[in-house]
Amino acid sequence: MVLCALACGDDQVADMDGDDSDAPAGSGDGDGDTRDDGADDVFRFAGDSGAGEGTDAALTDDTGSSGTELPEPVVGDGWLRFQEVEPSEEGAVRLDVDVPAGADSMVLTLDPRTLPRSLALVALTAPDGELLYDFRDEETEFPYQPTSLRNANDHLPYSFMFPTNPQMRLQSGTYGVLLFVDDPSEPVDVDVVFQQLPGGDAEPRLGIVLWFADGTTMDAAQARDDVDFQDAVDGMVGIFRSAGIRIDEVEYGNLGAGDETLATVEGDADLAELIAELRGDSAQVLHVIFVEHMENEAGNTIRTRTSGAPGPPAHPSFARRGAAVIALDTLPSSIRRMGEVLAHEAAHYLGLAHTTEIDGSHDPIVDTAECPADLASETLPSGEEVLVPADCSDHDGYNLMFYRPPLGSMDQRELTNGQAVIMAVNPMVRWVEP
């Protein structure tokens, strides 16, 4: 079994499910979607914008239709694209997004283009004028919560999906969207992909491509022949099947032939470079890239990163531009756990947040159990008390999307109906008549 060549017994590595350089070693997650990240961003958002009156004015009007001319999108079948939108001096990008009749979900993606920069959703207004979300108002409990508050790193696009819980319905009509870019010196691109569920007997299906960066200890051909690896893939397929989503194709490919440096990711720019290798094709499938070793900006070893929750949807009209990235040298030795890691990352990409996050916050889905913070049994070196899966065995400790993987033989593969619905409405999922 080549997959666990190094460090699988190391608790610190084995506990890590992602990358959050702010989190204490051994407990970090983040796939770029932690509330901690968001909280930092609130700070940067207020700080970077200079707190001048102009900023307040520019970012206070959420309706987006008060006289200034808004960019016109190119409109395709089930998608829109706003090209080269100039942010305001304060970094505001204001758009009217026309949702076609019949659409059940949308994913909006803001691309930083060539300039590394922090991107976020500031406010969202429904066609009937209701303010659904406002990042600047921490007091109000808004009906909408984006799963990712900002891009997973400054080099990657930022995406948000609507809805993020099954109780919300996408309305047809014009949504007012206010986005923020922390460096307004170059234009941004924005696109929106819609999903319309066909009804009838159609069932949700998902295609996955597993890529192996050149220089890793396993390539596509070896993975296809490796019994353990195949069992892990089957495990992932089974977890999605339990949520009603059929993974109907799993393909294998080698990435970046001749460039063995891709096998080691050191920091955000490396990660973006790796993902950029995927550009050029637009098949509607979820991409997973295996590298050998991955570190965050702080030099900590991490297991996984995703291009956000959700990631930018692969779509026939857009070049592929996102992936879940997994480091082979940190994969758990248990085949069953490996399948859970694959499924966990794929579920992030389709838009699921952690049911319970390290900071005690919870996802926007109503039917996922919420583990009370006072059950926390582990004390970090910082003194902070955090939940481990076993603390939450009566709650969401067994859920696939608990923030932290279990130790020992505990499973973590349950998904609620609400989680299944949110994944199935993601525009990357194909609804097909059986």
Ligand SMILES: [Zn+2]
């Ligand atoms: Zn995660």
